[in-house]
Amino acid sequence: MKRFRQYRLNKKTRDFYAEVKISVSDFIYPYFVVKGEKVKDAIISMDGVFRFSIDELLKDIAEIVFLGINKILLFGVISDEEKDEKGYEGISSNSIICQAVREIKKQFPQIIVFTDICLCGYTSHGHCGLIRNHDVDNDTTLPLLAEMAYQHAIAGADFVAPSSMMDGEVAYIRQRFKEEKLSTKILGYSAKYASSFYTPFRDAVFSSPSFGTRKTYQIDFRTIDQGLNEIAADIEEGADWIMVKPAMPYLDIVQRASVCFPNYPLVTYQVSGEYAMLKQGARVNFFDGKQIFFESLIAIKRAGAKYIVSYYAKEFANEQ
Numbered sequence: 001m002k003r004f005r006q007y008r009l010n011k012k013t014r015d016f017y018a019e020v021k022i023s024v025s026d027f028i029y030p031y032f033v034v035k036g037e038k039v040k041d042a043i044i045s046m047d048g049v050f051r052f053s054i055d056e057l058l059k060d061i062a063e064i065v066f067l068g069i070n071k072i073l074l075f076g077v078i079s080d081e082e083k084d085e086k087g088y089e090g091i092s093s094n095s096i097i098c099q100a101v102r103e104i105k106k107q108f109p110q111i112i113v114f115t116d117i118c119l120c121g122y123t124s125h126g127h128c129g130l131i132r133n134h135d136v137d138n139d140t141t142l143p144l145l146a147e148m149a150y151q152h153a154i155a156g157a158d159f160v161a162p163s164s165m166m167d168g169e170v171a172y173i174r175q176r177f178k179e180e181k182l183s184t185k186i187l188g189y190s191a192k193y194a195s196s197f198y199t200p201f202r203d204a205v206f207s208s209p210s211f212g213t214r215k216t217y218q219i220d221f222r223t224i225d226q227g228l229n230e231i232a233a234d235i236e237e238g239a240d241w242i243m244v245k246p247a248m249p250y251l252d253i254v255q256r257a258s259v260c261f262p263n264y265p266l267v268t269y270q271v272s273g274e275y276a277m278l279k280q281g282a283r284v285n286f287f288d289g290k291q292i293f294f295e296s297l298i299a300i301k302r303a304g305a306k307y308i309v310s311y312y313a314k315e316f317a318n319e320q
């Protein structure tokens, strides 16, 4: 008989034999930024997540810095009246994200800032690129994404994170950075599956497509090879870091990616729907919030993730 229970005797032995660990420095904390002052607007579907104006954002960042979080991911949120066909608000040098990045870097130069590069929060139709013939047009979208990335980079972003799933977006942005002699890094949202788990996020940034779906550009979740090939392509195009998204329902892909691409830091995104699901379950006492998040985050790391984008990061840090 093999004696396994000796490894589980008490907390001390369990801690000793734990193979997978997680710490505050593993997290990238997402923020939603809006115009105005003194805005801290609760997002109904995501308990504990807010839309911040820049002044309030800076206060919150002071708190997470104190807790030891040093990586953040920014999303801009604008009103419907400010949106247009091409998402101009998102690519201007004075966009809400450019303003936020400049202020953050002034006050917290040590924070590593990632910015989301996508048109969906800024276009009137809510799609991630330009529309032609009732579908998103890949190649005419690329220069706009590169312009947005360039603006974020000169505002001071450390990483841009292209998430629109247009073919060639990483190469296009990398080329633009080369021309401008910028050393800004690129985190490719490489394997981004077309997922219903993004629904609460779309409410948060008012970016639900007004027609059609994102299935013509995001990856079909019945595929494995497409996910891995998208990652390989992003690396070839010049991505520094890679991502699999969502996290928990896609841990098979996370595991494969970590084995196939061991030399590229692998980020996973515990997306809005995953967060909302666990939060709601905890709210009605189906399970303990702290325990369920700890287990889910360990599972993501066990599958091979190096970093985790999670709305839970601040709470996790608070629990340490």
Ligand code: PBG
Residues within 6 Å of the ligand: 116, 118, 120, 128, 163, 164, 197, 198, 199, 200, 201, 202, 214, 270, 271, 272, 273
């Ligand atoms: C923008 C973008 C989305 C998410 C991150 N970047 C939405 C989408 O593609 O539909 C989802 C994040 C989340 O659900 O937490 N393209």
